[in-house]
Amino acid sequence: MVDLKVQYEKIKPEIDKAINDVIASTSFINGPAVKEFQAALENYLGVKHVIPCANGTDALQISMMALGLKPGDEVIAPSFTFIATAEVIALLGLTPVLVDVEPDTFNISPSAIEKAITPRTRAIVPVHLFGQTADMDAIMKIADEHKLFVIEDACQSIGSDYLNATGVWKKSGTIGNIGCTSFFPSKNLGCYGDGGAIFTNDDQLAAKLRSIVNHGMTVRYYHDDIGVNSRLDSIQAAILKVKLQHLDAYAHARQQVAAAYDNAFRNQPELIVPAHNNHSTHVFHQYTLQVKGIDRNKLQEYLATKEIPAMIYYPVPIHLQKAYLDPRYKAGDFPVTEQLSQSVISLPMHTEMDHQQLNYITASVLEFLESTRS
Numbered sequence: 001m002v003d004l005k006v007q008y009e010k011i012k013p014e015i016d017k018a019i020n021d022v023i024a025s026t027s028f029i030n031g032p033a034v035k036e037f038q039a040a041l042e043n044y045l046g047v048k049h050v051i052p053c054a055n056g057t058d059a060l061q062i063s064m065m066a067l068g069l070k071p072g073d074e075v076i077a078p079s080f081t082f083i084a085t086a087e088v089i090a091l092l093g094l095t096p097v098l099v100d101v102e103p104d105t106f107n108i109s110p111s112a113i114e115k116a117i118t119p120r121t122r123a124i125v126p127v128h129l130f131g132q133t134a135d136m137d138a139i140m141k142i143a144d145e146h147k148l149f150v151i152e153d154a155c156q157s158i159g160s161d162y163l164n165a166t167g168v169w170k171k172s173g174t175i176g177n178i179g180c181t182s183f184f185p186s187k188n189l190g191c192y193g194d195g196g197a198i199f200t201n202d203d204q205l206a207a208k209l210r211s212i213v214n215h216g217m218t219v220r221y222y223h224d225d226i227g228v229n230s231r232l233d234s235i236q237a238a239i240l241k242v243k244l245q246h247l248d249a250y251a252h253a254r255q256q257v258a259a260a261y262d263n264a265f266r267n268q269p270e271l272i273v274p275a276h277n278n279h280s281t282h283v284f285h286q287y288t289l290q291v292k293g294i295d296r297n298k299l300q301e302y303l304a305t306k307e308i309p310a311m312i313y314y315p316v317p318i319h320l321q322k323a324y325l326d327p328r329y330k331a332g333d334f335p336v337t338e339q340l341s342q343s344v345i346s347l348p349m350h351t352e353m354d355h356q357q358l359n360y361i362t363a364s365v366l367e368f369l370e371s372t373r374s
């Protein structure tokens, strides 16, 4: 689905130097590379505070801890997302309240959020799925009215720009109280291991987040909060600082691949190409088609015979996952999510895709469609 090897080869001298410099310094933990990357990311995002941590899942968990959410508090999240979003809510003893998503953008539905609010609701976690920012104006308005926190799950959307109702562009993940991202290797800004970060413009919250990522400690060996150990190591930070300089170019390359896929598939009656909303740029963490009237799994199998990977993100909605079965929910409760989990398929998407690869993939998909018609 991604070609990290070719990407690495193109920036090898910069990356190798960054890694070697950290090794030579032996500042493996919280070294200067971490502070430098943090400052570079703050500058890129236009946000006051970036708090690096060990991965995107930790970023979400630490955010909920810093906001002081308590067992029994309800947190609204989409039913169509990667499990981590709901996992941390459950892990902290909070109550995940799932809501359906929009059929075109796959992002959380603001009207569904409104219907799910109860006196125990404390927070909303919009997930900017596949690289397009959710309708944050509508979500922030609901949050303001009901005095709720907003934690943006921007694990798939780093670099996406959001145009708010007052005509101001903001980076995805910098609009709510807190934003979270993941630097998993295949992410749009990926390191060479695990990594994550939390963003906020709130000074007090930033201090709390910094304490929690570091065992609840602000003065060494004095622990004011119950925290965790969640660090971005210096080698990963040094790699990320190099890759951050290429992030916009990477997004552009992904957008070009998406445009070529769109051109090839837009007029095929069996396919729905990804919708673009008019308030956000799409950075295409995934290029996800919906199929109509054909067997999605057969398409995936056919592509596999041609050595083209295609993935189903996500085959089982959260409320139908074994560990998350809950008497509050049953099959049929989230019709859009359930329909999407049966009909989506994501094609290879990466920054180094050449014309030959693209043509081979599009021709293979079209060949399959043709075979189903005859």
Ligand SMILES: Cc1ncc(COP(=O)(O)O)c(C=O)c1O
Binding pocket: 055, 056, 057, 058, 081, 082, 084, 085, 127, 153, 155, 156, 181, 182, 183, 184, 194, 195, 196
């Ligand atoms: C939407 C979403 N949330 C959370 C995560 C968790 O990130 P990580 O794998 O870095 O823990 C991911 C990435 O896998 C994700 O895609």
